[in-house]
Amino acid sequence: MARSSLQPSPASQPVTPMEQPPAAALKVRIAGLAKRYQSAAGPVDAIAGLDLDVREGEFLTVVGPSGCGKSTLLRILAGLETATGGAVEVLDRRRRLPAAVVFQGVSLFPWLRVEDNVAYPLWVAGSGRRRRKEAARAALERVGLGRFARAYPNQLSEGMRQRVAIARALVADADVLLMDEPFSALDEPTRLLLQEDLQAILGKSGQTVIFVTHSIDEAVLLGDRVAVITARPARVRALYDVPFPRPRRYTEVRHDRHFNDLTVEVWEALREEVAGGIRAAPAES
């Protein structure tokens, strides 16, 4: 695994999984993960030898150059694609599903009311009508949209729809919450608000989150740790601790020198990958 070549700042230590503090229990173990696609131009390695350990209850953000395979990583974790090598293991299972996903863009069913969208994971699981209704109402209250239970998605703003998608993923009751660039389609003010909302919604729930993004600011703002992914094929280039108290407000952390130093450090690591990716990038498969 590549390490950051930069000097550690007082605020952060690039760490590899080997150097984890012993107290943190392991939640997801990704070892030697590989994904090879067959394309017209021959085999393409989206992921090759990716190792990553995710700790119980942590918010791990994953940044990488676009097209680097970070979404593929998430789809493998979600069970939507199968790896061609290595292993993913969700440890210490306590909930109904190993993983639930908040997808990028419009993923709500336009034909279902907001409450039925939120209750959908329970419908899939065969729960009864009353149980579904109660769970959906509770989850909608949690994301601040209790009043919109009976609305249809197309009556909501994009930001509200994405909060509904978060509520749906919470109802799924999964050990790991996977978020695939969930805010990337939103305008910036809405995105900043939702970044704060997400921290409030998760609070001290102890939910383990893997959050994929291409925004460095977002990764550092939200993550307990930030994993920087290499250009394709994806591996973990470096991991950074983000030891700042929550909730973090974008407008406040912007004034913190350590926070800015860390952001720059992540950017420097990513920069080399993006530059390398641009020069060597084969056509997107």
Add this chain to the structure above:
Amino acid sequence: MERLRTLLLALAAPVLLVLLWEWAARTGRLDPLFFPAPSAVVQTWWRLVRSGGLLDDVRVSLVRLMIGFALGAVPGVLLGMAMGLWQPVRAALLSTVVALYPIPRIAILPLVLVVFGIGESGKLFMIGFSVFFLMLLQTMAGVRDIPPVMLDVARSLRASRLRQYLSVAWPGALPAIFTGIRLSIGFALIVIVGTEFLASKQGVGARIWLAYQILDIETLYAGLVTTALMGWGLNLAAGIIERVALPWRAGR
């Protein structure tokens, strides 16, 4: 106000046209043998409705249309679903469907008469055939237009195949299916009237054909008015059902 204005404008054109026609017929500028005055057509139409059994013809035609429609649309939707969801089914059948789809529906009537005879089954087959391909292609397109992320949602939650179809494929394809129904109504009307011209003693088409044979022009026009009303009524009904079935599209 805006809606009232639109409504008035939409009514103005046909009303003017009818008035102009009435005037031309009464003043002898149109030959009433071919173009009887609208008032005369309406009188004849009303007389046929009250005592001439026109409503029976409408009923006969509508029953044929609905049964034939169901016989064509249900397999069309099912096969369209299958072709939309499964690439092998699509690969096996699509070229055949595309080859058969453009055949003018009425062109198979002689063949159908040979095979089925003059009875009801041939008429039902004609209507079924006329809507089957359209419903199939619409359903298939509807399924394939569902954003992949929506199937991903179902799959990521480990939904069974059956639940994936019920919760994503079916509602996702429903708007396209309703578009297919609206288009099919037009096809079905053409085909039932055309079929009744040649192979029926009852029905609106038979009524028009009989009027033609005895040169009863006013009844002929009354038959045309009746088919127009049937088309309008069927479209209206389809629209109402669509609004009930697709409440999330209200206000679009």
